[in-house]
Amino acid sequence: MTCKLHCNSARAQGVTRRTFAAGIGAAGVLAGSSPFAIGRAQGAALKVGVLLPRSGVQAGIGQDCQRGVEITPGILKSLGLPELAIMNGDTESSVEVARSRAERLIGEGAQLLVGAFDSGQTTAIAQVAEQKGIPFVINIAAAPPITEQGYKFVFRNFPTAPMILGDAFGNQKEVFEAAGSAPKLVVFMHVNDTFGTAMQKGIGAVMPKFNMPYTIAETISYDPAARDLSVEVAKAKATGAEALLMVSRLNDAMLLTRELVKQRWSPMAVLSMGPGWYEDQYLKTLGKLSDGPLSFVPWYDPNKKLSKQLEGALAKAHPGINLNTNHIYTFEALLIAADAYKRAGSADPKALADAIRATNITDSVSIGPGIKFDAKGQNTSLKNAGIQNRGGKLVTVAPKAAANTKVEWPLKPYDKRG
Amino acid sequence: MPAEIYLNVAVSGLLTGLVYGLMALGLSVVFGVVRVVNFAHGEMMTIAMYLAIELFSAFKLDPLVMMVPIAAVLFALGYIMQLGLINPFINRPEHSQFMLLVAVALIVVNGLLIVFGPDAQSVQTRYAFDSFLLGPLIVDATKIYAGIAAVAVAAVLFAFFRFTLVGKAIRACADNYAGALVVGLDVKRLYALTFGLGAACVGAAGAMMVLLVDVTPQLGPAYTLLAFVIVITGGLGSMPGALLGGVLIGLTEALGGLLFTPSAKSMFAFGLLVLVLLFRPQGILGKRPA
Numbered sequence: 001m002t003c004k005l006h007c008n009s010a011r012a013q014g015v016t017r018r019t020f021a022a023g024i025g026a027a028g029v030l031a032g033s034s035p036f037a038i039g040r041a042q043g044a045a046l047k048v049g050v051l052l053p054r055s056g057v058q059a060g061i062g063q064d065c066q067r068g069v070e071i072t073p074g075i076l077k078s079l080g081l082p083e084l085a086i087m088n089g090d091t092e093s094s095v096e097v098a099r100s101r102a103e104r105l106i107g108e109g110a111q112l113l114v115g116a117f118d119s120g121q122t123t124a125i126a127q128v129a130e131q132k133g134i135p136f137v138i139n140i141a142a143a144p145p146i147t148e149q150g151y152k153f154v155f156r157n158f159p160t161a162p163m164i165l166g167d168a169f170g171n172q173k174e175v176f177e178a179a180g181s182a183p184k185l186v187v188f189m190h191v192n193d194t195f196g197t198a199m200q201k202g203i204g205a206v207m208p209k210f211n212m213p214y215t216i217a218e219t220i221s222y223d224p225a226a227r228d229l230s231v232e233v234a235k236a237k238a239t240g241a242e243a244l245l246m247v248s249r250l251n252d253a254m255l256l257t258r259e260l261v262k263q264r265w266s267p268m269a270v271l272s273m274g275p276g277w278y279e280d281q282y283l284k285t286l287g288k289l290s291d292g293p294l295s296f297v298p299w300y301d302p303n304k305k306l307s308k309q310l311e312g313a314l315a316k317a318h319p320g321i322n323l324n325t326n327h328i329y330t331f332e333a334l335l336i337a338a339d340a341y342k343r344a345g346s347a348d349p350k351a352l353a354d355a356i357r358a359t360n361i362t363d364s365v366s367i368g369p370g371i372k373f374d375a376k377g378q379n380t381s382l383k384n385a386g387i388q389n390r391g392g393k394l395v396t397v398a399p400k401a402a403a404n405t406k407v408e409w410p411l412k413p414y415d416k417r418g
Numbered sequence: 419m420p421a422e423i424y425l426n427v428a429v430s431g432l433l434t435g436l437v438y439g440l441m442a443l444g445l446s447v448v449f450g451v452v453r454v455v456n457f458a459h460g461e462m463m464t465i466a467m468y469l470a471i472e473l474f475s476a477f478k479l480d481p482l483v484m485m486v487p488i489a490a491v492l493f494a495l496g497y498i499m500q501l502g503l504i505n506p507f508i509n510r511p512e513h514s515q516f517m518l519l520v521a522v523a524l525i526v527v528n529g530l531l532i533v534f535g536p537d538a539q540s541v542q543t544r545y546a547f548d549s550f551l552l553g554p555l556i557v558d559a560t561k562i563y564a565g566i567a568a569v570a571v572a573a574v575l576f577a578f579f580r581f582t583l584v585g586k587a588i589r590a591c592a593d594n595y596a597g598a599l600v601v602g603l604d605v606k607r608l609y610a611l612t613f614g615l616g617a618a619c620v621g622a623a624g625a626m627m628v629l630l631v632d633v634t635p636q637l638g639p640a641y642t643l644l645a646f647v648i649v650i651t652g653g654l655g656s657m658p659g660a661l662l663g664g665v666l667i668g669l670t671e672a673l674g675g676l677l678f679t680p681s682a683k684s685m686f687a688f689g690l691l692v693l694v695l696l697f698r699p700q701g702i703l704g705k706r707p708a
Contacts, residue, residue, distance in 0.1 A: 056636055059536030192681045221681045227631040227640075230430050230558065231675035231683070238423045251538050251632060261547040262558050281537065289547075414547075 045085035046341040048334065049110030051101055051125055053117055056093025057225045060250045060281045061326060065117055065139065068330030071313040075331070078309070079363075081338035091121045099124040106132050111347045114333045117326070119143035120194035126154045135340075135353045139333040140298075140325065143198040147378040153353050155377040157332050157366075159298050159384065161195070161202040167384035168273045168296035169210035171398035175294065175386055178397075179409035182213040183243035183268050187236040189256070190247035191224040191274075199247040199273060217241045224249045233259035243269040248276040257286055266413035269294060280321050283392050288418065290389050292411040294397070299385035300328045301367045301402055310365055322394050328365050335361065336371060367402055422554035427676045428669060429557055433565035435668020437626050439661035440568040441641065442648035443575065444619030450655035451592040451612040454504055457519035460641030461526035462617055466492055466624025467633040468534055474541040481541055482563055485571075485625040489618040496617025500610040508609070523638065530635035538632035546629070564626035571622045572661055575615070579657070588612050592655075647687055651694050653704025662703060666690065 050069055053062035069086060076084065089105050091098035098121035102113060106128070113129055113136040116122045122141035129136035130151045138146065138156040142164055147156050159167070176182035188203065190196040200219065207216075217239040222232050233256060236244065244267050248256065253276030260266070270293035276282060277293040300307045300323065310331055311323045340355035341347065361371040367383040374380055386398030388407060397407040445459045456462075469488050470481040481488075503522070507515050548559035579585035591598040591608050598605055631637070644667070649655075652663025667687045674686030700706050 055531060055536035057634070059634070060538060063537065221679065223681050223684075225640075226680075226683075227637075228434065229680075231427055231672050232680045234423055234427050234430075235419075235676055235680065238419045254538075254632070258547065262549045263556055264549060264551075285540070285542075 044347075045083040046337065046347055047087055047109050047111045048084045048337055049087045049089055049102070049105030049108075049113045049115075050330075050334075051089040051091050051098060051105070051113060051115030051121070052330075053093040053121065054088070054090040056091075057251060058093040058118060058249060061117055061275055061279065062091075062093070064279060064281075064324070064326040065330045067314065067318055067321065068139075068327035069334065071310065071317050071327070072331050072334045075306075075309055075313055076335065076338045079335075079338075081335070082341050084334060084338055084341075089115075091116055091118070093118070093121075095120045095124045098122075099128055102128040103132075106134050110134065111349065112137065112337050112341075112352060114139055114330070114337060116141065118193070118195065119146065119198060122146060123194065126151060129153050133349050135337075135349055135356055137333045137336050137356065139330045141195070143194050144202075147376045151377060153349070155336070155356050155359075155373055157336060157371055157373075157379045157382070158329055159382045160378065161198040162206050163380070163382065164273060164296075164298065164384060165199065165202045165206040166210075168271075168386075169207060169212060171296050171384065171386040172271060172294075173210065173212070174398040174400065175407050175409070176213060178407055181268075181409070183241070184214055185217045185239070185241045186214045186243045186245045186271070187239045187241035188216045188219045188245040188247075189232060189236060190219070190221055191249055191252060192221040193224050193249075195274065196221065196224070196247050214243070216245065222252065224252055226252060226255070229255045229259050230263070232256070233263050233265070237263055237265045241267065243267050243271060246270060246272040246277070247274040248272065249274070250276045250279050250281060253277050253279075253282055254285055257282075257289055261289060261414045264415065266411060266415070268410040270411060271296065273297065275325065278322075278324055278387055278389060278394055279326075280324070283322070283389060287392075289414060291391065291417070292389060292408065294386055294388050294407070296386050296398075297384055298325055298329065298382060299367055299387060299396065299402075300365045302396065302404060303402070304363075304365060306363050307365045324394065332365060332371065335364075424673075424676065426555055426557075427672045429555060430561060431669040431672025432665060433558070433561040433668075434630065434672070435665035436565040436568040436661070437623055437630065437664070438644065438648055438668050439652075439664020440571055441620055441623035441627070442645040442652070442660040442664050443572060443657060444616035444623070445645045446649045446652070446655055446657055446660040447575070447619065448613055448616035449649070450657070451588055452500070452504070452508070452609045454508070454515050454613075455519070456613075456616065457516060457642060458523035458526060458638075459620060459645050460643070461523045461530075461638035462492060462495070463620045463624040463627065463641050464530060464633060464635060464638040465495070465526060466621040467628040467637070468530060468539075469621075470625045470628040471539050471541055471633065474543075480543055481625045481628050482567060485567060485622050488625045489571075489621040492621025492624075493614040493618035495614075497610045497614035499617070500613035501606070504613065505606050505609065523642065527635050527638050530638075534635065536634060536636075538634050540632040541628055543629065560629040564629055567626055568623070571619065572657075575619065576657065578615075584608075584611065644687075647691050650701055651691055653701025656701065656703045656705070659701055659703035663701070666702075 052065045089101040102125040117140045119141040136154045142161045144160040190200050272295040278295045283290045314323050344351040344355035364370045368381045385396050387394050388397050395405045396403050448456050466488050473479045473484050545559050550557045648663035652659030670686045670690050671683040675683040
């Protein structure tokens, strides 16, 4: 129908072979010069390179972040923000590939980068973005050094490892108080990638300040690409710990749960401070066995207007998928990009970076007063929540201000779930 | 640490090692006879794993029951590959064979990625979460079933090579290529049969492995490397060596992870490989080259 209308109108206006050829030529010139049209007037969509681990060991989470990308355009439009032209890049869950894909996207004309879920990959992309002078808005990555390098083009709207830990310990104490009991001895298990190691180092520095009711019996690190975690779980169980303190990814969280069941160990609680345990793939794959783990993670305020809009958009595009950290922070990264582009009035990298630095978004999704960056490019006002898996859904149990239900405590034994 | 935990971990490592051994057996059989190193070995196993997952999700067919049909499909694939693709490369330089099979591996990984996507997939059999309580031991039911099946398949393969005429003919090709030609054996067809048998082994191992690990297309290269470590440790070309190598690697990974740090499990497996290369380069059960 559209084509017919266009064809008819073209005929009506008398398009000749000569004007058609001239049009094609003009289009060719425009297309050819588009990679260099950095400072062109607004109206054209901002080219945003979105780098995510869409394949490899983190593919499940990368694909989940992609859902956040997919639901963004409609919301940006409703907010009166300019359009973004998304250029997808796959980091293949590898630091080296992340670096080369960032270079390639910039070479292909990306005017701003967003990504990349993993701290190691994000560190590599940040180096490229800074070298090339292209703004980079981090969606998810918690390793503190990323925003401690004095970079001028790197911005992070995600809490650092010490911020996550500080909130996690505070929210855990709230949960223990509400439950009326707390574990005395825990075992800390973490992936040995950049994020896991940053969290492990952070625990040593942050935990003593919170006077936690438990001590860590043993710290067990493991490869995030591990195919078998039976030894790790056997070792953890042998410590006699009452609860598991976890920093994991998705595949390993599923492997660990299976091993807990097989080795007949139902701890009092699984206290996660990273991804994995609340992901939809975890909930769907494990069914009843997915109930109970508590995740103390960057989350969304269900009472905010934009949160409801985002929830609605996700439910429409992906029915049955729970809104989670991956969608929220990927959406907010793109929101920051569109907001900055609107205020900068240009795709010039320096103007864009200056506009991002001056960001002040109060109508956000994440918990906290909104989105603002300090001199290092870090949003320091973000708050976390304690969430629990309940019947395939996620409920917020802490902090009190954002909670929508009470915690179920302790973890229901795996052998009593029917 | 309680003493029974060492026993628990050792049993788990032993059972996993048996499946590793069966997987590596295919590689060893092919090299021992055809003298071609299959660099797409792990990738062929992932094909078998996806077949098992598809059969389970479509018809709820248990991977252990489907082990034989899956092995048969892989046999056909291996037979055709050898006949149509690898036989023309038999007398070419080793680097040509290497490039050919690496190309096959890349095609398989990316083909699986296109068809099945990058997400990890698994089967949830009714016994997926079962374990047996044997005194102080808690043994994973799937590992026991997979371990027993691995021993059974290996025994059938040993018997085939030892007691059947075709098996003896294949061994004759491996022992003396020129002699086999002189007595009128159809060496190319026997090579194809051997490659098919190697692929069938890896098919059976894939059907078992899908009970133990989640499958992604990227799993292939990791298992190709693991199969190499096992066959070099056990002795390249030696069938009992492959099984022994698998068990040793399984045990080393498990106990190394328990006694030191789990994140360094692979380091111990490679450490064992280095020791074998230093002190017995032909592998534990391998023959010293004449």
